[in-house]
Amino acid sequence: MLGTYFTGHKHIAKQVTVTDITTALKNTVQVLGLSRYNITPSDISSHSLRAGGAMALHLGGVPAHTIKILGRWSSDTFLLYIQEQITGFSAGLSTQMSSTPLL
Incomplete structure (x- = not known):
């Protein structure tokens, strides 16, 4: 299924969640320093x-x-x-x- 990934040594299948995506996007905004373009982590989901x-x-x-x-x-x-x-x-x-x- 789209959005499935495997984790750990037992290769347990997990699904990417909306929270996972939002967290990754917010972290990316910080890492890229997008506040200089008036984009802050609180603006992103x-x-x-x-x-x-x-x-x-x-x-x-x-x-x-x-x-x-x-x-x-x-x-x-x-x-x-x-x-x-x-x-x-x-x-x-x-x-x-x-x-x-x-x-």
Whole structure:
């Protein structure tokens, strides 16, 4: 089954849980120092993968109705996720651009 892994010398089968994924994502945010991009561990959960997937599809030029179908959204909620991510990535960008000397 997808998400199964084996642990210990007895090779006991275990399932990856939502908590396992959330913990791994939060740890990754810390290790990568993503706070400099206004992304903190408290902003992240396993649900972030769904929102991130929607953003990746959007940036890849996939039509909104296709993203909606792939994400199993019954409304246009995914558009809010995309907007939130764009806002987070662009926070402070205009200030940085205006203070960076031209090469």
